[in-house]
Amino acid sequence: xxxxxSPMTEAMYYILLALMNxxxxxxxxxxxxxxxKGRIKMGPGTLYGVLTRLQKxxxxxxxxxxGRRKTYAVTEDGRTALKAEYMRLKDMxxxxxxxxxxx
Amino acid sequence: xxxxxxxxxxDDIHAIGRNESWFSDMAKKGLHLKxxxxxxxxxxxxxxxxxxxxxxxxxxxxxxxxxxxxxxxGWDIVANNGNFYIFSADKMSFSTExxxxxIEQGFSLSELNKRLKNNLIIISIAMLLFFGMMxxxxxxNEEPFLFMxxxxxxxxxxxxxxxxxxxxxxxxxxxxxxxxxxxxxQGRTINHNENYRKARLTSGILAGIFxxxxxxxxxxxxxxxxxxxxxxxxxxxxxxxxxxxxxxxQNPKLMREKSYYSKNVDMANRVRYSWSLLAPVQYEIDEHGxxxxxxxxxxxxxxxxxxxxxxxxxxxxxxxENITFDLISRYVFRDDTEIKExxxxxxDKLYIAEDTISKQIFAAKDNQxxxxxxxxxxxxxxxxxxxxxxxxxxxx
Numbered sequence: 371x372x373x374x375x376s377p378m379t380e381a382m383y384y385i386l387l388a389l390m391n392x393x394x395x396x397x398x399x400x401x402x403x404x405x406x407k408g409r410i411k412m413g414p415g416t417l418y419g420v421l422t423r424l425q426k427x428x429x430x431x432x433x434x435x436x437g438r439r440k441t442y443a444v445t446e447d448g449r450t451a452l453k454a455e456y457m458r459l460k461d462m463x464x465x466x467x468x469x470x471x472x473x
Numbered sequence: 474x475x476x477x478x479x480x481x482x483x484d485d486i487h488a489i490g491r492n493e494s495w496f497s498d499m500a501k502k503g504l505h506l507k508x509x510x511x512x513x514x515x516x517x518x519x520x521x522x523x524x525x526x527x528x529x530x531x532x533x534x535x536x537x538x539x540x541x542x543x544x545x546x547g548w549d550i551v552a553n554n555g556n557f558y559i560f561s562a563d564k565m566s567f568s569t570e571x572x573x574x575x576i577e578q579g580f581s582l583s584e585l586n587k588r589l590k591n592n593l594i595i596i597s598i599a600m601l602l603f604f605g606m607m608x609x610x611x612x613x614n615e616e617p618f619l620f621m622x623x624x625x626x627x628x629x630x631x632x633x634x635x636x637x638x639x640x641x642x643x644x645x646x647x648x649x650x651x652x653x654x655x656x657x658x659q660g661r662t663i664n665h666n667e668n669y670r671k672a673r674l675t676s677g678i679l680a681g682i683f684x685x686x687x688x689x690x691x692x693x694x695x696x697x698x699x700x701x702x703x704x705x706x707x708x709x710x711x712x713x714x715x716x717x718x719x720x721x722x723q724n725p726k727l728m729r730e731k732s733y734y735s736k737n738v739d740m741a742n743r744v745r746y747s748w749s750l751l752a753p754v755q756y757e758i759d760e761h762g763x764x765x766x767x768x769x770x771x772x773x774x775x776x777x778x779x780x781x782x783x784x785x786x787x788x789x790x791x792x793x794e795n796i797t798f799d800l801i802s803r804y805v806f807r808d809d810t811e812i813k814e815x816x817x818x819x820x821d822k823l824y825i826a827e828d829t830i831s832k833q834i835f836a837a838k839d840n841q842x843x844x845x846x847x848x849x850x851x852x853x854x855x856x857x858x859x860x861x862x863x864x865x866x867x868x869x
Contacts, residue, residue, distance in 0.1 A: 381574040396542050399569075414543045415529050415571035419581040422533055439538050 373427045378455045381412060381420050385430075386452045392433050392443035395421055424448065475518040478504055482514050483676040485642070486528070486557055487649035490667035493526045496559070497666075500524035506559060508552045523564035525665065527571040530556050532584050543571070556585060572662075579657030586654050589647040596643045600636060607633055616799035618792060622752035622785060625697075631690040638683040693750065700748035705739040706760055713744060714784040714843070714867045716859045718762040721851040722778060730763040730777050741779075754786035770850070778849025783842075784867070790840035797822050797837045800844045804833060819861040825853055832856065838864040 378386075384402045393401065399412050421442065424430040429448035434441040444452065484491055486509070496506050501523065504516035527548065535543075535558070540550055547567030548560040560571060572578045607629060614620045621627075653663070706713075708729060719727055732741030741761040748755065760780050767776040783800070787793055801812060805826045817823040822837040832853045836843040841864055847856060 379574055379576050381577050395538060396545075399542070399546075411569045411573065413570045413573040414539075414546045414548065415527070416574045416577050417542070418531075418535065418539050419572070419577050420574075423577075423580055440536070 373429060373451060375451070375454060377458070378451075379420075380410065381416050382424065383452070383455060384410060384412070385417070385420050385424065386444055386448055386455075389430055389442050389444040389448070390452075392441050394439050394441055396439065398442075477507060478516045478518055480514050480516065481677070481680065482509065482512055483673050483680055484669060485645050485649055485676070486554075487646045487653075488672065489528045489653060490664045491669040491672055493528055493663075493665045494667050495669040495673070496526040496561075497524055498669075500526075500561075506551050506561065509554055509557075509559070511554075525562045525564055525567065526551075527560045527562075527665070529558045529560060529571060530582060530585055531558050532556055532581075546571075575657040575660050575662045578663075579654050582650055582654040582657065586647075586650050589643075589650055593643045593647045596640055600640050603636055604633070616803050618795040619799035619803060622749055622755075622787065622792065622796065625694065627750040628690055628693045631686055631693070635683065635687045635690055638679070638687075641679075697748055701746060703736070703738050703743060703745050705737075706742040706744050706758060713758060714756055714841075714863055715758045715760070715782040716780060716845055716847075716856060716863060718760050718778055718780055718849070720859055721780070721847065721849065721856060722762065722764070724764055724767075726764050726766070727762045728765065730761040730779075732761065751788050751792065752785045753788060754784070756782065756784040758782045758784075776850070778847070778851070780848070781846045783844040785842040786867075787840040787842065793837040793840060793842050794822055796842045797824065797835050800842065801826070801835050804844065804846060815857065817857070817861060819865060823857070823860075825857070827853055834860055836860050836864060839868060841867060 384406065385398060388398050388401045388405065395417065399414070399417055402410055402412055421430070425432070425442075427447075428445055429451055430442050430444050432440050433443045484495070486492060499506065499516055501521055503519055503521040505519050505522070505524070506526065507515045507517045509515070543550065543560060546569050547562040548571055549562070550558060551561045552559045610629070611617055611620065611626075657663070706715075729742060731739050734740065741759060743759050745757040746755065747757075758781070760782075761777065762779065763775055763777040765775070768774065769776050785796060787796065801824060805812060807828060810826050810828045812824055812826045815823040815825060817836075820836050820838045822835070824835040826833040826835075830848060832845075832847045832851075834843070834845045834847075834853065834856060843860055843864055845856065845860060847853075
């Protein structure tokens with residue numbers, strides 16, 4: 371199943387975001403926790419599930435594998451997908467501005 | 474290391490929540506999961522502990538780095554079989570759940586789901602072919618009842634049952650994963666405390682029926698082989714259920730006519746004993762004789778009568794009549810041979826078929842079936858009392 375541009379899961383979005391800077395799987399969890407200000411505590415099963423899937427869909431690649439640790443980075447396709455999702459989310463926020471006014 | 478305790482797997486490992494819940498309850502009793510297979514699961518005896526278990530399906534073998542990350546989050550790998558990995562964590566000390574996103578977990582099941590689906594399709598086709606084959610073996614058989622008591626019929630029947638179980642398992646695996654995937658994709662997390670008792674009981678009952686059947690299926694051919702034997706028909710009196718040439722010919726000059734030997738057995742004077750579940754006593758006995766100085770009626774050579782006896786003791790007497798008919802269908806070759814039913818006070822059924830070269834008698838009494846094919850000058854009327862007497866004595 372390759373990525374077709376449908377809305378991303380939160381986990382997928384944050385992992386792509388975190389991999390804008392190449393990194394080890396190991397550190398991704400803490401980075402994501404930091405970036406989301408502690409809101410997201412990603413489980414290791416989810417993290418590696420998403421990494422496997424993104425790799426298969428060629429949204430990320432393994433930049434370096436020294437046998438002990440793999441370094442992942444986002445690909446051009448991954449960047450495009452992330453950007454498209456970002457725009458979609460931004461649109462959603464703008465469209466929902468009414469919420470802030472009324473609630 | 475503590476003592477290992479073996480338990481039957483019973484439930485389908487694909488039913489993730491149920492198994493996780495069961496493992497946790499076992500740990501509470503001091504039985505800690507060590508390894509698991511298709512049939513058995515091993516626990517190590519130790520102190521009771523509150524432990525969480527998670528079954529994770531990982532299609533690509535996890536790297537050392539990955540397992541380290543799991544460990545840092547409190548999840549230790551305890552067992553692995555194929556794509557199934559089981560992790561455990563102390564109930565108090567793990568930092569995050571293994572899976573925090575049900576939809577992503579649902580995606581991760583796609584490959585397995587597809588594999589199980591293909592598996593099910595292949596098994597379905599194989600089942601269809603298999604059933605078709607079994608069906609035609611029995612129903613397009615000229616003598617279905619004879620086929621039933623000979624050779625591997627019961628075993629084939631059991632094989633069908635075992636095949637059905639394999640089929641059922643394939644369906645069960647596929648349905649479990651498909652519904653799990655569906656529920657995850659709808660955002661529902663796995664219930665790690667699902668009630669497992671009922672499912673284990675049902676599976677236990679099914680396995681209790683099918684596993685022994687599978688074992689029997691495996692052992693029947695061995696019993697059949699060890700029980701069957703061939704040997705040369707002893708001269709003189711025997712307890713065997715046969716009509717001897719000497720009883721018919723009543724001629725002191727009758728000698729045995731020997732033929733070639735195979736494995737030390739005279740093939741013309743051979744006793745073949747076999748066993749099957751539906752006919753535990755089966756004899757096929759040939760005897761050939763020769764009378765020195767006497768010629769066949771057409772002067773074609775020295776008079777050499779022969780006789781073949783088949784005897785079946787059946788498990789179910791209700792089969793006897795049908796077996797008799799099947800024997801007639803198999804051994805009366807010529808269409809113009811007249812088959813006569815004879816009334817006998819001693820026997821349940823008695824048929825004779827006589828042509829220019831052979832005299833055949835088919836008899837049934839209770840659970841015994843008897844067949845004689847005689848080639849010689851003796852009269853069929855003289856053989857019938859011998860058959861009656863033999864069946865009466867064999868019954869005792």
